[in-house]
Amino acid sequence: xxxxxxxxxxxxxxxxxxxxxxxxxxxxxxxxxxxxxxxxxxxxxxxxxxxxxxxxxxxxxxxxxxxxxxxxxxxxxxxxxxxxxxxxxxxxxxxxxxxxxxxxxxxxxxxxxxxxxxxxxxxxxxxxxxxxxxxxxxxxxxxxxxxxxxxxxxxxxxxxxxxxxxxxxxxxxxxxxxxxxxxxxxxxxxxxxxxxxxxxxxxxxxxxxxxxxxxxxxxxxxxxxxxxxxxxxxxxxxxxxxxxxxxxxxxxxxxxxxxxxxxxxxxxxxxxxx
Amino acid sequence: xxxxxxxxxxxxxxxxxxxxxxxxxxxxxxxxxxxxxxxxxxxxxxxxxxxxxxxxxxxxxxxxxxxxxxxxxxxxxxxxxxxxxxxxxxxxxxxxxxxxxxxxxxxxxxxxxxxxxxxxxxxxxxxxxxxxxxxxxxxxxxxxxxxxxxxxxxxxxxxxxxxxxxxxxxxxxxxxxxxxxxxxxxxxxxxxxxxxxxxxxxxxxxxxxxxxxxxxxxxxxxxxxxxxxxxxxxxxxxxxxxxxxxxxxxxxxxxxxxxxxxxxxxxxxxxxxxxxxxxxxxxxxxxxxxxxxxxxxxxxxxxxxxxxxxxxxxxxxxxxxxxxxxxxxxxxxxxxxxxxxxxxxxxxxxxxxxxxxxxxxxxxxxxxxxxxxxxxxxxxxxxxxxxxxxxxxxxxxxxxxxxxxxxxxxxxxxxxxxxxxxxxxxxxxxxxxxxxxxxxxxxxxxxxxxxxxxxxxxxxxxxxxxxxxxxxxxxxxxxxxxxxxxxxxxxxxxxxxxxxxxxxxxxxxxxxxx
Numbered sequence: 001x002x003x004x005x006x007x008x009x010x011x012x013x014x015x016x017x018x019x020x021x022x023x024x025x026x027x028x029x030x031x032x033x034x035x036x037x038x039x040x041x042x043x044x045x046x047x048x049x050x051x052x053x054x055x056x057x058x059x060x061x062x063x064x065x066x067x068x069x070x071x072x073x074x075x076x077x078x079x080x081x082x083x084x085x086x087x088x089x090x091x092x093x094x095x096x097x098x099x100x101x102x103x104x105x106x107x108x109x110x111x112x113x114x115x116x117x118x119x120x121x122x123x124x125x126x127x128x129x130x131x132x133x134x135x136x137x138x139x140x141x142x143x144x145x146x147x148x149x150x151x152x153x154x155x156x157x158x159x160x161x162x163x164x165x166x167x168x169x170x171x172x173x174x175x176x177x178x179x180x181x182x183x184x185x186x187x188x189x190x191x192x193x194x195x196x197x198x199x200x201x202x203x204x205x206x207x208x209x210x211x212x213x214x215x216x217x218x219x220x221x222x223x224x225x226x227x228x229x230x231x232x233x234x235x236x237x238x239x240x241x242x243x244x245x246x247x248x249x250x251x252x253x254x255x256x257x258x259x260x261x262x263x264x265x266x267x268x269x270x271x272x273x274x
Numbered sequence: 275x276x277x278x279x280x281x282x283x284x285x286x287x288x289x290x291x292x293x294x295x296x297x298x299x300x301x302x303x304x305x306x307x308x309x310x311x312x313x314x315x316x317x318x319x320x321x322x323x324x325x326x327x328x329x330x331x332x333x334x335x336x337x338x339x340x341x342x343x344x345x346x347x348x349x350x351x352x353x354x355x356x357x358x359x360x361x362x363x364x365x366x367x368x369x370x371x372x373x374x375x376x377x378x379x380x381x382x383x384x385x386x387x388x389x390x391x392x393x394x395x396x397x398x399x400x401x402x403x404x405x406x407x408x409x410x411x412x413x414x415x416x417x418x419x420x421x422x423x424x425x426x427x428x429x430x431x432x433x434x435x436x437x438x439x440x441x442x443x444x445x446x447x448x449x450x451x452x453x454x455x456x457x458x459x460x461x462x463x464x465x466x467x468x469x470x471x472x473x474x475x476x477x478x479x480x481x482x483x484x485x486x487x488x489x490x491x492x493x494x495x496x497x498x499x500x501x502x503x504x505x506x507x508x509x510x511x512x513x514x515x516x517x518x519x520x521x522x523x524x525x526x527x528x529x530x531x532x533x534x535x536x537x538x539x540x541x542x543x544x545x546x547x548x549x550x551x552x553x554x555x556x557x558x559x560x561x562x563x564x565x566x567x568x569x570x571x572x573x574x575x576x577x578x579x580x581x582x583x584x585x586x587x588x589x590x591x592x593x594x595x596x597x598x599x600x601x602x603x604x605x606x607x608x609x610x611x612x613x614x615x616x617x618x619x620x621x622x623x624x625x626x627x628x629x630x631x632x633x634x635x636x637x638x639x640x641x642x643x644x645x646x647x648x649x650x651x652x653x654x655x656x657x658x659x660x661x662x663x664x665x666x667x668x669x670x671x672x673x674x675x676x677x678x679x680x681x682x683x684x685x686x687x688x689x690x691x692x693x694x695x696x697x698x699x700x701x702x703x704x705x706x707x708x709x710x711x712x713x714x715x716x717x718x719x720x721x722x723x724x725x726x727x728x729x730x731x732x733x734x735x736x737x738x739x740x741x742x743x744x745x746x747x748x749x750x751x752x753x754x755x756x757x758x759x760x761x762x763x764x765x766x767x768x769x770x771x772x773x774x775x776x777x778x779x780x781x782x783x784x785x786x787x788x
Contacts, residue, residue, distance in 0.1 A: 005612075005613075006550050006613060009609055016557055029564065029567040029568055029571055030571075031567070031568075031569075031570055031571030031586060032567060032571040032572065033571065052482075054482070055482050055483050055485060055486045056482075056483060056486065057482065057483075075486055075576070076572075077486075077576070077577050078571075078577070136439075137443040138439055138446075139443075139444065139445045139446055139468075140446070140467075141467075141468050141469075141470050141784070142445060142468075142493070142784070143490040143491070143492060143493025143494075143784050144445060144492065144493035144494045144782065144783075144784060145490070145493035145494065145496070145573075145574045145576075146493075147443050147444060147445065147493075148493070148494065148537075148563075148574075149573065150443055151443045152556070152559075152560050152563075154556075155553070155556030155557050155559075155560060156553050156554075156556065156557050157556075157557045157560060167443055169441035169442070170441070171439075181468070182470065184413070184467060184468055184469055184470055184787075185413040185415070185416055185469070186411075186413045186416075186417060186418045186466050186467040186468065186469050186787070187417075187438065187446055187467050187468070188416035188417070189415075189416040189417045190417065190438045190439055190446060190467065192416075194439050210490075215486075215490075216483050216486035216487045216489075216490050217470045217471070217472075217475075217483075217487065218483075220470055220471045220475060221471065222413065222469055222470050222471035222474075223470055223471070240486075240490075240572075240576060241493075241573075241574065243573070244560075
């Protein structure tokens, strides 16, 4: 009974794995604004309406300079978008957010209105890791949300294994770390030891506002203000937490698996895979 | 005798002027609270408050010592007790005292054991006679100040240390097992790795980052903690959120419960190598998270709840979409659960593993599904209804046995009942706005808010100063009550059963560490 029932259900359900990245990406929910675009040239003289509404003080505007928004601190709450009178800050609905350098997350100056998306690893590293990337996850003060949406990539809807990417149980088996949380002082030593235990060559990926900058806990003496104070970071994936699609985009981007693929916009309203 | 005799009665989601909270010399407070606890009281919170000093307040960036939250001057102790059967809370406080010791409440009632360690850690006040006084979450340098671990002596005894970095994609914590062969004699759980200084930062608040910190206090309980926080501010402002916002919060809270419970059933199935349910639930959990995203754009409900109401509405068209998708996902969950309960191999692994007996669960003050799986009928939504739960409730889900099977069964019951609750509620929305401007918080007041998060009772207590800012803000995540339950569940169990026991509780590390 049980076996027949299981097989019938499996046949009915079909393949639950999404077509992305060969097909269209699943749509972000309509209230998820996606990446921000900041056009400092549109700011009215002396306007700082967006600055005080930001919960993590991610936005600054010095007199005479264009506004500077740090997506590494951004929680994507959209308060600044609502507060901006001149539509200088808008949401683009783009799920792609991953960058290779911390400064590529700062938006606003001329020519830097949008993110400078991550390029793939160099040829040597790509050859080593491009078809098989094993990552050890370290939560260092993470609230569990980034961890959950890292984990969800392993489920049948996303099936991370088809790209040769896998989360492994030991740093000794890993090619790198995927780090969440602002790095609480309580995890500083453990993170360092875990990083040291990963054999080289290795990479480190920071997922979420906390791991990039401290996020909501920026300035707290109990944290290290992000992972790059302890480990050199090769990929930053912003969000609170980043959507699984954003994390997947970052992982595929760094191993060069998105080269030659379209941006992958989907028609709105398509139901997401879990 | 009135159960709230002595202590001042207070309803959930209300506030009381600080001056009206009855006070006793600390030794008498301990006796009064112990007495209340023997009359079926439950300790929701027990914490210290530093007496105001003349010096200037420090900003949260300046380091550990800060008036109100930690320090070495005179302090008061504050108790919040719940009388579940009588739907009442009660509060009391000690007179200020500067002595280094007071008689431990823990000796009279075990529910206080972690709370008293916490007070000792934060204020240096020793609960005299406490049997296991050591740090709770404080960091020493670049690792937690764990202190000495309990050791079992004997030639056959060996010790197993696990963590802080675990094999799975989960939060860090340290588990120290004392084993005789495969059998666990004792498990000690050492946390603190996730400590981010949330309570300390709240002093003098609310600050700009406070709402975001509440939403990430325990990331999978975003709605639970955010609702408790918003409720505290609303009761301090002498108002409540618009009805429609309360309705939205109740819907979001059940969506959170659905996602987490479904994920837990999948994780339990995975741990006993039962892959059909494990695979299916991994996906269905994400489907439920996406319903939260449908409501507010974020899979974890961030950005929805704000003091004074909610930021996003569930318009009729959106509600229709949500109901349709909910039905599909509930049907999928039912199929996945049916496989699980039908499999003899699963039952054999779940039954009689990790028992927490009702007396034990009551003695340590367990809450949430873990307590209900030990036969305790306690659920904030039912016992202390606030917000929308005054008008609509799901039946309390209880199972007996206290084992892994019972904890899984309670989750499945709650999935079904949350599903039914959502069907009914989404179909009958109240009219009106979703957010009001909030008046300033009342000065010198104590506010208490309990919310039944998916793990159990989320308790927020705020004490305001003369300017209506937070003088002290105490958060008690359900995990704070329940980690001891996991340690008890492991007694005399095979160490190889630790993973399914741990998953059957699935407690929060960051919610504990704050």
